[in-house]
Amino acid sequence: MTVTSVPSGAPIPGTAGQGQRLQLLRVLGPGHVWALGVGIVLVGEYMGWNFSVGKGGMIAGLVACWLAGLLYTCVAMIDSEVTSTVAAAGGQYAQAKHIVGPLMAFNVGLFLVMAYTMLEAANAITIGFLLDTVAGLQGHEGLNQQPFIILTVMFLAWLNYRGVLATLTFNLVITAIAFLAIIILFVAVQLGASAVPLEFSAVTTDPLPYGWLGIIAALHFGLWYYLGIEGTCQAAEEVRSPARSLPYGTMAGIMTLLIAATLTWYVCSGLIPWEYLGQAGTPLFDAARVTGSTPLMVLLFVGTIFSTLASANGCINDASRAWFSMGRDRYLPIWFGAVHPKYRTPYRSIVFLVPIALIFALGAPLDQVVTFSILSGLLGYTFMTFNMVMFRRKWPLGTIKRGYVHPFHPLPAILLLAICSATYFAVLLGYGSQLISMMCFYILASLWFHFWRYRFVRRGDQFTMPWPRPIGY
Amino acid sequence: MDFWNYLEYAAWVLIVLFGGHMLIDLARVDSTYDNDLLTSSREGEIERTQELHKL
Amino acid sequence: MAYQPPRQGLAAQIIDVAVLLVMTVGALYLPLYLGLAGAAKNPQPIDNPTWEALGQNAAEQAQWQALGITDPAAANDIITARFDYSFSWAALIIMAVLVIGYFVLVVRLSDKEYREVIDERFGGQ
Numbered sequence: 164m165t166v167t168s169v170p171s172g173a174p175i176p177g178t179a180g181q182g183q184r185l186q187l188l189r190v191l192g193p194g195h196v197w198a199l200g201v202g203i204v205l206v207g208e209y210m211g212w213n214f215s216v217g218k219g220g221m222i223a224g225l226v227a228c229w230l231a232g233l234l235y236t237c238v239a240m241i242d243s244e245v246t247s248t249v250a251a252a253g254g255q256y257a258q259a260k261h262i263v264g265p266l267m268a269f270n271v272g273l274f275l276v277m278a279y280t281m282l283e284a285a286n287a288i289t290i291g292f293l294l295d296t297v298a299g300l301q302g303h304e305g306l307n308q309q310p311f312i313i314l315t316v317m318f319l320a321w322l323n324y325r326g327v328l329a330t331l332t333f334n335l336v337i338t339a340i341a342f343l344a345i346i347i348l349f350v351a352v353q354l355g356a357s358a359v360p361l362e363f364s365a366v367t368t369d370p371l372p373y374g375w376l377g378i379i380a381a382l383h384f385g386l387w388y389y390l391g392i393e394g395t396c397q398a399a400e401e402v403r404s405p406a407r408s409l410p411y412g413t414m415a416g417i418m419t420l421l422i423a424a425t426l427t428w429y430v431c432s433g434l435i436p437w438e439y440l441g442q443a444g445t446p447l448f449d450a451a452r453v454t455g456s457t458p459l460m461v462l463l464f465v466g467t468i469f470s471t472l473a474s475a476n477g478c479i480n481d482a483s484r485a486w487f488s489m490g491r492d493r494y495l496p497i498w499f500g501a502v503h504p505k506y507r508t509p510y511r512s513i514v515f516l517v518p519i520a521l522i523f524a525l526g527a528p529l530d531q532v533v534t535f536s537i538l539s540g541l542l543g544y545t546f547m548t549f550n551m552v553m554f555r556r557k558w559p560l561g562t563i564k565r566g567y568v569h570p571f572h573p574l575p576a577i578l579l580l581a582i583c584s585a586t587y588f589a590v591l592l593g594y595g596s597q598l599i600s601m602m603c604f605y606i607l608a609s610l611w612f613h614f615w616r617y618r619f620v621r622r623g624d625q626f627t628m629p630w631p632r633p634i635g636y
Numbered sequence: 637m638d639f640w641n642y643l644e645y646a647a648w649v650l651i652v653l654f655g656g657h658m659l660i661d662l663a664r665v666d667s668t669y670d671n672d673l674l675t676s677s678r679e680g681e682i683e684r685t686q687e688l689h690k691l
Numbered sequence: 692m693a694y695q696p697p698r699q700g701l702a703a704q705i706i707d708v709a710v711l712l713v714m715t716v717g718a719l720y721l722p723l724y725l726g727l728a729g730a731a732k733n734p735q736p737i738d739n740p741t742w743e744a745l746g747q748n749a750a751e752q753a754q755w756q757a758l759g760i761t762d763p764a765a766a767n768d769i770i771t772a773r774f775d776y777s778f779s780w781a782a783l784i785i786m787a788v789l790v791i792g793y794f795v796l797v798v799r800l801s802d803k804e805y806r807e808v809i810d811e812r813f814g815g816q
Binding site: 303306503510 | 657
């Protein structure tokens with residue numbers, strides 16, 4: 164097997180002589196991929212994951228953390244193999260287009276845009292909430308959160324508009340600081356910096372307040388520890404060597420998160436009574452408050468702000484890439500498929516998604532937004548299972564060049580499907596109406612696409628990979 | 637009026653600046669360049685210029 | 692002969708986006724309007740709450756205090772709140788049918804479209 168390098172600028176078969184083309188800029192390295200993946204997700208450690216403790220108790224929270232970690236290890240393995248081969252902006256969207264078909268791709272594109280835009284809205288809401296809390300601690304009651312929520316979305320959209328390298332370098336720095344903050348908190352507590360000792364007696368006295376059902380129920384928010392790590396492959400068209408960088412960045416990301424998630428559970432469960440933890444808005448910040456150490460409080464405040472910013476930033480990046488790719492293929496109006504001539508970003512998609520994010524950030528309750536985001540993510544993971552099986556079937560190993568081949572196929576896919584099914588059940592416990600309403604939405608949207616929108620799509624142009632004909636077609 | 641009130645006003649000003657810059661730039665780019673050029677990006681094209689998949 | 696899609700005018704493009712947006716916002720707000728949103732935790736406060744009656748040991752009491760809650764009565768609701776996990780089998784079946792039906796629908800329609808794509812890209816058999 165050989166890979167021939169052709170100098171960029173050499174004529175491209177079939178496209179020569181058509182004049183100038185605008186492309187996204189290929190400037191990112193593995194570090195940026197790590198920052199994009201972990202940056203989106205790390206906020207899950209700073210808020211949201213602890214609802215899993217509320218849904219099932221401390222032990223259930225830890226089991227959900229590890230089960231979800233297993234789910235995401237499968238996701239990362241599967242995703243790395245497919246992405247290292249299908250390296251195009253839009254990530255899973257482009258995968259679905261080449262492996263399953265156009266309608267699936269449209270749905271996957273919607274999952275991505277919904278999951279990321281909702282997560283972005285949730286982040287903006289959290290920043291408003293945290294500033295309100297701090298203003299309250301300083302004696303200013305009733306802070307108007309709206310300008311800060313809007314500013315968060317607007318500033319990050321502007322950063323994204325101006326170019327991907329600056330955006331993700333910014334992300335790399337603030338993600339690293341937020342991650343270090345968790346490590347420092349853990350080490351400081353181990354060294355006895357806390358005024359109140361770690362206390363785990365609830366693990367033995369009241370291990371499973373809801374019984375075994377609680378563990379499954381906790382899985383719903385257990386996903387929140389890692390949700391969005393698969394976003395790494397959105398940047399495929401802007402990474403310098405996607406076949407190498409994407410698997411490395413994604414795998415390093417999932418390891419970082421497994422460590423951070425376990426440390427977070429340990430420190431928070433030890434320092435905060437589980438009943439409080441289960442409904443806390445900013446658990447790591449609260450843990451720092453319990454230690455009674457002002458430097459730790461400041462550190463974790465900064466960590467919370469940075470992790471939410473990094474997450475919202477990555478979400479804008481990913482949602483706009485997915486929206487842009489759908490526009491480029493005319494799944495959505497072609498107007499969105501534009502690249503900025505100077506900054507080389509999908510600028511129209513970025514601007515368009517700003518008001519959408521604001522509708523959700525200002526108009527909907529947080530748990531609705533979070534559940535919508537989790538459900539869209541979950542549908543995306545379900546898609547990955549049969550996508551992987553079809554990928555290996557249509558192009559068996561050896562027929563095309565894969566940057567990475569994951570071991571034990573099809574075990575990860577089966578495991579992923581099993582955990583996904585359990586999570587659907589977990590969402591049903593309490594959020595069944597959202598689930599049903601969302602399924603209706605995706606079914607309606609699918610019919611709309613198949614019977615109306617698809618007529619504007621060029622058929623053969625959708626398949627862009629230099630692969631042989633798939634087996635069986 | 638305290639510190640937090642000023643912060644609110646500062647936030648509103650920044651919103652107008654960032655949002656305004658994006659909108660003005662978008663309008664300027666859209667009126668300067670041909671739409672066909674702006675939407676000329678093709679998926680995977682750059683792949684073929686860098687790596688040719690061969691067995 | 693390759694399929695030539697019709698050109699879409701600006702107005703039609705805007706309508707398409709609007710349709711999609713209405714569906715999205717509708718799906719989000721529908722459960723809210725129907726009053727079906729969210730799982731509520733129900734507090735079952737006990738009478739004359741003390742830290743001991745609420746099952747909090749000395750270390751946990753210190754933690755509550757560090758969080759700014761010094762009065763057991765204030766923690767009463769938080770500590771005794773529990774979710775209601777009873778669910779109906781009918782809802783479970785509706786969910787299963789919807790999720791599975793949805794994926795079957797999407798994959799089958801996709802496959803139909805995919806064959807056209809492959810034929811056009813690689814030429815007919």
